[in-house]
Amino acid sequence: MSALTNEGMKSDASEASILSDTAFLNDLRRQMVKFATLQLSNSHAAEDAVQEALIGALKNAKSFAGRAALKTWVFAILRNKIADFLRQKKRMVEASSLLREDEEGEDFSELFDKKGFWQSDEKPASWGNPQDSLHQNQFWKVFEICLEGLPGNQARVFMMKEFVELEANEICTAVGITTTNLNVMLHRSRLRLRECLENNWFLKGEHA
Amino acid sequence: MMNCQQATKLISESQERALSLPEKMSLKLHAMMCSGCKNFSLQVPFLSKAMKAYARGQDEEVKD
Numbered sequence: 001m002s003a004l005t006n007e008g009m010k011s012d013a014s015e016a017s018i019l020s021d022t023a024f025l026n027d028l029r030r031q032m033v034k035f036a037t038l039q040l041s042n043s044h045a046a047e048d049a050v051q052e053a054l055i056g057a058l059k060n061a062k063s064f065a066g067r068a069a070l071k072t073w074v075f076a077i078l079r080n081k082i083a084d085f086l087r088q089k090k091r092m093v094e095a096s097s098l099l100r101e102d103e104e105g106e107d108f109s110e111l112f113d114k115k116g117f118w119q120s121d122e123k124p125a126s127w128g129n130p131q132d133s134l135h136q137n138q139f140w141k142v143f144e145i146c147l148e149g150l151p152g153n154q155a156r157v158f159m160m161k162e163f164v165e166l167e168a169n170e171i172c173t174a175v176g177i178t179t180t181n182l183n184v185m186l187h188r189s190r191l192r193l194r195e196c197l198e199n200n201w202f203l204k205g206e207h208a
Numbered sequence: 209m210m211n212c213q214q215a216t217k218l219i220s221e222s223q224e225r226a227l228s229l230p231e232k233m234s235l236k237l238h239a240m241m242c243s244g245c246k247n248f249s250l251q252v253p254f255l256s257k258a259m260k261a262y263a264r265g266q267d268e269e270v271k272d
């Protein structure tokens with residue numbers, strides 16, 4: 001831990017140290033492949049996109065003050081590559097797999113009663129001032145765990161919308177689903193994600 | 209009256225499209241009486257914000 005911090009502080013040495021830090025690069029690459037594969041559901045295309053993004057970013061490694069900056073940059077490039085790929089390729093996914101999961105998940109009864117009102121223990125609580133959490137390391141760990149807890153296709157469309165920042169109609173075309181379908185999946189993913197954050201962060205008080 | 213399932217659906221959709229005036233009105237009415245949906249309507253934009261902050265590299269902001 002202390003070795004890492006020291007390295008990070010010497011900005012002139014950081015360029016060399018990032019590039020020779022195979023553990024960091026392997027971990028970064030693994031995260032990128034995971035993300036790209038989820039988004040593209042095509043492992044070849046995902047590997048290609050990651051490769052290009054990494055090469056592009058490492059060429060400019062000099063201009064990065066540290067690992068966090070490099071990671072941000074690499075993911076920004078990857079996001080653009082994924083967006084391009086999804087916009088070009090139409091309906092590259094088997095729509096059927098998405099639809100099936102969606103039908104299975106039609107049940108809202110855990111959250112809402114028969115009349116469609118919140119079950120008493122599921123009612124969203126007040127999060128106070130959630131912006132403060134954005135500056136806390138521990139929050140991002142919980143956030144990542146909650147994202148990973150979403151069913152694959154929900155995570156995929158949610159991230160297409162909020163991370164890759166595609167428009168709703170672009171997502172529908174890329175994934176081969178209807179707007180109604182997309183809305184249902186986003187509705188679900190938001191309900192789930194907020195519930196997870198509430199239970200594991202906002203009601204826990206660790207952040208106070 | 210609109211129920212919570214319908215209200216949260218509209219709140220979610222408001223991130224993808226502009227709601228119509230009647231939709232906005234009935235949502236507003238519902239949220240006035242329902243703290244759960246009122247809270248949900250504040251949380252949904254936060255999720256979007258958090259996802260974007262995450263994408264832009266939370267590590268950096270956090271480390272200061």
